[in-house]
Amino acid sequence: MxxxxxxxxxxxxxxxxxxxxxxxxxxxxxxxxxxxxxxxxxxxxxxxxxxxxxxxxxxxxxxxxxxxxxxxxxxxxxxxxxxxxxxxxxxxxxxxxxxxVESEAERSRRRFRERIMEACETAGKYYSWMLTDSKNGARCREYVGARGIDDAALKAFNLGYAPDSASMDGLTTYLMKKGFEDEVLLESGLSLKKKYGKGLYDAFRDRLIFPIADQYGRVVAFGGRVIAAGDNRPKYVNSKEGPAYSKRANLYNLHAASTHARAAGRMVLCEGYLDAMAYWKAGVKEAVASLGTALTKEQAKLIARFCGQVLISYDADKAGSAATVKGVALLEEAGLEVKVVSLPEGEDPDSLLRKTGPGSLVAAVDGAKSFLRYQVEKAIDGANLKNADSKLAAVKKLVRIIGGCADAVTRNEMVREVSGRLAVSPDALMQDVSRTSSRLNRSRGGPAADGSVDTEARSPLMEENGLSYAIAETERAILRLCADEPGSIKLVSENLTEGFEAEGSEELYRAMYSLWEDGKVIDQRILPILEGRHKELAARLLMDKDRPFQSIDEAIKALKSMRIRRRLREIDVCIRKAEAEGRIEDIVGLQVEQKRLREILGSRTALY
Ligand SMILES: [Zn+2]
The missing domain is CATH 3.90.580.10 (Zinc finger, CHC2-type domain)
Incomplete structure (x- = not known):
């Protein structure tokens, strides 16, 4: 099944x-x-x-x-x-x-969702007709023209116009005549309940309309922008969330951008409707917008479904760079390589396109920098190098930024470059950076900058060469938890069926198991059961007070995920070898395993 x-x-x-x-x-x-x-x-x-x-x-x-x-x-x-x-x-x-695949209740929910999408599709056509062919749409057509949105863009993004009238119910009446139920109109966010008196009225009035499609290309929501100078209402409004639309799981223009992203191997992530459209006009068709809300995990995962690289192109202002810093972690967590597009201070993609034409936007995308370089540039640009205090503050900031980079070669390159630009001694800078890097790596549980593994580290986030070490350490942590709480022994026997692998771990576990079966606590009584060389290990373990994991579940999951990551590395090597030898069927088998393992890693709950 x-x-x-x-x-x-x-x-x-x-x-x-x-x-x-x-x-x-x-x-x-x-x-x-x-x-x-x-x-x-x-x-x-x-x-x-x-x-x-x-x-x-x-x-x-x-x-x-x-x-x-x-x-x-x-x-x-x-x-x-x-x-x-x-x-x-x-x-x-x-x-x-x-x-x-669905119960009666699920079926009726799905039908309701589909009904909402039908209403949205019909509304999209209505708005589109209002913009292109109606008398009411003339002012909006003027506005669109002034913003430099031509017919091709208008069509590609399916733009529309929501008219206003004294009764404020043009679309609502239209949809009702088409047979859509009140509940569908309300839940779709297209109509609102009148505060006074009975009936519904249009949620979008006198606005330029941007239909928002889900990843399959079905219209599920709308955004509307004011068009009249002096219109004091909020500049943008969006459909409320409902059965067919969840803000956090949608990206504007994703459906259209996804095929281009797959071909280009990258996606451009910007802030607003007009930014995504600006990129499209400049020929960069793989652009999506996160629509003002902070980027979410779901959105990061959506992007990762189509490509391996994402270029963040947020506004070149304070809010934009703060959002960039926040977004990077989420995107990297989703397995994406992240680059940052730098625009001239104060510009966004739309304003830049209108000022300087498509060439500068394309150049900005092609010149996207790594996040490290982006941070370094910002720190240097923000400092007044003629002022000693400001320069010192910048150096300190740069030490933190460069020291946080896990790759030694990149660190060295950055130090050489930055010391030249700031006119400071490269050796002194390197020393500070190395110290920071070692400290950060130790707290992450990885090797220090000089490559030595800190034996005090217990983090499961071990660097590659420390993975086997981390696995052995985690097995011991599990055994310590078993000794603390013999109930854990049963959990381990049920959930860690593949057993232990580090020297002595399996023997120790079996000894604990036999004590537990006899209803005994795990203490020195374990020693007589063990052979000489395992006695010492058992003793050391029972004495150790260190508990790097809160619970046995957490420890088992950590161990499983480390083993999966190790297996994924082995698979990579096998695939390369099989490719070199032309063994397609073997590759396919390996990839099935690879995909399954990646899925397990992706959902923590599947580790059991
Ligand atoms: Zn291919």
């Missing part, structure tokens, strides 16, 4: 959908011996390295290593989850999976 769908049904859907036929609907394939080849839809290429096997019903790309079966193909290319992919593939061969 996957997603509640019986295995036989999944197998039937898989058999009904021939992989060559399915993929041919997306890209053109050419037969080459027993395989079919074409240009990979998952990365940008000029010579075909995407290969499909009819016998094995598998695909594999020699360029970007994308691989899988019909399900993974549809999931990746259309951005669907498994159930959605099964629904789509099932409908191609006349199999309906609905009864297996």
């Amino acid at each position: 996957a997603g509640g769908i019986p295995d036989e049904l999944i197998e039937k859907i898989r058999q009904g959908n021939d992989i060559v036929g399915l993929i041919s609907e997306y890209i053109s394939l050419r037969q080459n011996g027993s395989r079919y080849v074409g240009l990979c839809p998952f990365h940008n290429e000029k010579t075909p390295s995407f290969s499909v096997s009819k016998d094995k019903q598998l695909y594999y790309c020699f360029g970007c290593h994308a691989s899988g079966n019909v399900f993974s193909f549809v999931m990746n290319i259309d951005g669907l989850n498994f159930v959605e992919a099964a629904r789509k593939l099932g409908s191609r061969v006349g199999i309906d999976i609905s009864e297996h």
Whole structure:
């Protein structure tokens, strides 16, 4: 069973959908011996390295290593989850999976959501018509023209106009005539309840409208901007959240940008509607906007579904750089490489495009810097180097910034460059940076700047060369917790079925287990059970007061995640080797494992 769908049904859907036929609907394939080849839809290429096997019903790309079966193909290319992919593939061969994947209540919720999306789609057409063809839209057309938004942009972003009238209910009346229920109008955020008297009225009035689509391209919400100078209402309003729209799980323009992001291997993240549009006009079509709200984990994960690199392009002002600093951690956590686009002080992408044209915007994106360099530049630019105090403050700041970088080569390069620009001694600066770096690394549990591993460190976030060490340490921490609380021994036997691996750990655990089975506490009585060389270890362990983990659950999860990370590294090596030797089937198998492990790592709850 996957997603509640019986295995036989999944197998039937898989058999009904021939992989060559399915993929041919997306890209053109050419037969080459027993395989079919074409240009990979998952990365940008000029010579075909995407290969499909009819016998094995598998695909594999020699360029970007994308691989899988019909399900993974549809999931990746259309951005669907498994159930959605099964629904789509099932409908191609006349199999309906609905009864297996949702209850009656879920079905009625889904239908309500779909009804809201229908209302949004209808509203989008209404707004669009109002902007392009109606008499009422003339002022908005003027405004749009003055902002430099041409017909192509207008169409690509499906812009519209929400008119106003004395009765304030143009759209509401229109949708009601189309048969939409009051509840749908209210929950979609398109209409509001009148404060006095009965009935509904339009939520958006006399505003330029930006439809907001979800990742599948369905309109789920709207943003509206005032157009009249002297209009004192809030500059922007957005649809309220509801069954079909969650702010934290949406990015403006994601659907349109995602295919470009996949091809370019990167996505540009900016603040507002007009910024994403400015990038689009400049030919950078992989731009999305986080829409004023602080970036969320969900949004970071959404970006990571389509590419490996993100370029933050927030406004070049105080708020923008504060948001950049906050966003970086979230994006890196999602596994993305982060770069920062620097715009001239006080500018945003839209203002820059209008002032200096597309060339400068493209140049800014191509010149995006690493976050480290961005911070260094800011610290230097913000200092008055002629003033000794200001210069000293800048040096201190730079020591912290550069010392925080985990890579020694980059640290050295930065020190050389910065010492030149600030006219300070490179040796003195290097000393300070190394000291900071060692301290930070120790508190992270990694090796110090000189490469030595601090034996006091207990953090599971060990650097690569410390991973085996960290695993051994975590196993010992688990054993200490078992000694404290024998109930943990049972938990370990149930949840850590793969056992222990560090020297002596398994022996110790088995000895504890036999004591616990006999209803005894874990104390010196363990020693007679053990062989000589394990006695010392047991004694040391029972004496140790250090408890790096709060609970046995936490410790087991940490151990499992370390082991998975180690296995992922091994898989990387195996894949490279198999590629060099042309063993495609082996690669596919390894990638299935790799994907499964990454998913487990991604959701902490799946570690048990
Ligand atoms: Zn590829």
